[in-house]
Amino acid sequence: MPEIAEVETVRNTLKKRILNKKIKDVKILYAKIIESDLEEFKQILIGNEFKDILRVGKWLIFELKDYYLLSHLRMEGKYFIKNSDEEIVKHEHIIITFTDNTDLRYHDTRKFGRMKIVKKEDLYKTKEIQKQGKEPLDKTLTSDYLLEKLSGKKMPMKTLLLDQEIISGLGNIYADEVLFASGIHPLRKPSDITKNDCEKIIKSAKEIIESAILNGGTTIKSYTSSLGVIGNYQNFLKVHKREGLPCPKCGALIKRIKVGGRSTYFCEKCQK
């Protein structure tokens, strides 16, 4: 499940491999991934080239001439670079072929990912981009910002941390880890959260995301020469997916509950 650190690693990896190569063909094998008109999507890409790859929240933004291609990996989206003559395998849904006979292939087991094309001048008008709040590593993401955003909110803190309009880029995994590092129970209500709690949350979010991105080289492995990148960070998690295992701080057993329909892991003793 790519979260912000994984998306950043994909961005950096792809930048080394696909920039300034002319696109000669686009195959769409599963159309619902594409939110734009399919013919327009192909027409804009063919003959074009990727000039840069940017990122806003969990959105990858491929820069073209006059347009951007937005791509969200959702749960299981991955990019592979392969030679064009290699067989197309199951779950490869979008194939972008360059004139040097290499492909950028979008692979998505769950078919949850989305792509769309926008005119450059419309990028910040698109709802996907407009809805992104401050990123964990943004210096203007402060405890005061969070405290202000909490006011009037009633949902549990876990759900609030998943709201991309408040903090952009935290997913289910890092939300659990941030709450654990902050000593805050996932069901705590925003009205009960102090400035001091906000400071802990912001500090933890920055540390956890920074560490995840910095460790991209070791936590992200390439397991074949053709694969883009895949997350392999489970060894670093303190509570997430660790139900029944001892809490790394106090040894109590990690609990699992549902919060907002999402699996949530925490330590009853350390998180109040």
Added chain:
DNA sequence: AGTGCGACCCGAACGC
């Protein structure tokens, strides 16, 4: 407006 929940998917895990 804010909140909650079903839908979208399909492989893995689970139940029998």
Added chain:
DNA sequence: TGCGTTCGGGTCGCAC
């Protein structure tokens, strides 16, 4: 070569 059911997870769209 077991088969049918349940679950999960980011985001959107709809209902309240």
